[in-house]
Amino acid sequence: MKIVIPGGTGQVGGILDRALRAAGHEVVVLTRRPVRDTDVHWDGKTQGSWVDAVDGSDAVINLAGRSVSCRYTQANLQAMMDSRVDSARVVGEAVAAARRPPRVWLQMSTATIYAHRFDAPNDEATGILGGTEPGVPDYWSYSVKIAENWEREQARARTPHTRKVALRSAMVMSPDRGGIFDVLLRLARLGLGGPVAGGGQYVSWIHDHDFVRAVEFLIEKDELTGPVNLAAPAPLPQRAFMRALRTAWGVPVGLPATKWMAQLGAFALRTDTELLLKSRRVTPGRLLDAGFTFDQGEWPRAAADLVSRVRGERSTA
Numbered sequence: 667m668k669i670v671i672p673g674g675t676g677q678v679g680g681i682l683d684r685a686l687r688a689a690g691h692e693v694v695v696l697t698r699r700p701v702r703d704t705d706v707h708w709d710g711k712t713q714g715s716w717v718d719a720v721d722g723s724d725a726v727i728n729l730a731g732r733s734v735s736c737r738y739t740q741a742n743l744q745a746m747m748d749s750r751v752d753s754a755r756v757v758g759e760a761v762a763a764a765r766r767p768p769r770v771w772l773q774m775s776t777a778t779i780y781a782h783r784f785d786a787p788n789d790e791a792t793g794i795l796g797g798t799e800p801g802v803p804d805y806w807s808y809s810v811k812i813a814e815n816w817e818r819e820q821a822r823a824r825t826p827h828t829r830k831v832a833l834r835s836a837m838v839m840s841p842d843r844g845g846i847f848d849v850l851l852r853l854a855r856l857g858l859g860g861p862v863a864g865g866g867q868y869v870s871w872i873h874d875h876d877f878v879r880a881v882e883f884l885i886e887k888d889e890l891t892g893p894v895n896l897a898a899p900a901p902l903p904q905r906a907f908m909r910a911l912r913t914a915w916g917v918p919v920g921l922p923a924t925k926w927m928a929q930l931g932a933f934a935l936r937t938d939t940e941l942l943l944k945s946r947r948v949t950p951g952r953l954l955d956a957g958f959t960f961d962q963g964e965w966p967r968a969a970a971d972l973v974s975r976v977r978g979e980r981s982t983a
């Protein structure tokens with residue numbers, strides 16, 4: 667297949683790019699800074715000659731969006747919103763205008779669209795969308811609004827010959843440097859991988875290998891449209907999540923952190939505490955119903971696998 671990945675230069679794009687090329691597909695990445703022969707320039711907000719790459723492709727997987735790992739200043743929040751909505755809009759226009767439109771358009775969304783909750787998991791059918799839950803900072807609703815606007819942009823594109831799926835993905839765990847797993851592992855190794863603010867908040871996650879398999883499954887499964895959760899079936903409280911990571915690396919202790927300490931740490935890391943404190947209890951209802959099986963469905967085993975790959979890659983390097 668010819669697969670076009672707008673925004674495919676980041677963490678998730680790197681995982682997909684490698685895996686899809688290794689499986690024999692032709693991959694074209696749309697980026698603001700092309701480097702390789704297979705990269706095509708776009709600006710993520712206007713039409714250009716890049717639309718030729720979409721025309722005649724088999725699948726488009728749009729990942730573009732300003733990183734959410736940043737301080738939530740007004741300017742950053744606006745950039746997070748605009749980069750997602752604008753890129754989804756122009757991808758939709760390109761698909762709609764194509765003479766030979768792709769069979770499927772997978773549009774990245776996020777598991778953050780669901781409410782902060784502890785009582786029950788959020789699947790696509792019974793889950794509660796966030797934004798109005800009590801007891802959380804007002805600004806958390808902005809992340810939900812970004813996700814809703816992002817999905818709306820895809821939903822309203824008129825692409826009758828192209829199936830549309832919104833990927834409500836949890837954090838994708840891979841051994842790559844700079845990715846979320848790398849950051850969490852570094853904290854654990856420093857002895858800082860303890861419970862944050864009690865550690866009762868759920869962490870939803872998906873192993874990189876299953877993420878790629880789920881994307882391949884969604885490309886093939888002609889009957890699936892609309893939002894699909896990409897998350898391992900067993901989200902777990904943050905304190906258990908970090909304990910399993912410490913065990914996998916062999917770190918005996920993890921200092922607990924209060925909400926205030928987390929705020930200080932997030933400030934130092936130029937990120938936001940929402941990423942640590944929001945309870946994302948998300949389960950893959952539609953994937954499981956459609957017959958998808960997870961190779962890495964339980965975090966302790968997935969963490970052990972990721973740690974052994976980190977050790978393998980670093981000792982080779």
Ligand SMILES: NC(=O)c1ccc[n+]([C@@H]2O[C@H](COP(=O)([O-])OP(=O)(O)OC[C@H]3O[C@@H](n4cnc5c(N)ncnc54)[C@H](OP(=O)(O)O)[C@@H]3O)[C@@H](O)[C@H]2O)c1
Binds near residue numbers: 675678680730775777
């Ligand atoms: N990482 C996760 O676990 C995870 C989980 C759920 C959802 N997501 C979402 O999935 C997408 C990809 O995640 P990621 O971790 O790979 O993100 P990332 O590493 O930050 O990469 C995102 C890519 O988007 C492009 N981009 C950034 N700002 C842009 C802008 N203003 N206009 C157009 N393109 C822009 C960049 O490509 P160029 O600089 O090359 O143009 C960048 O490589 C993001 O939208 C993220 O919110 C990620």
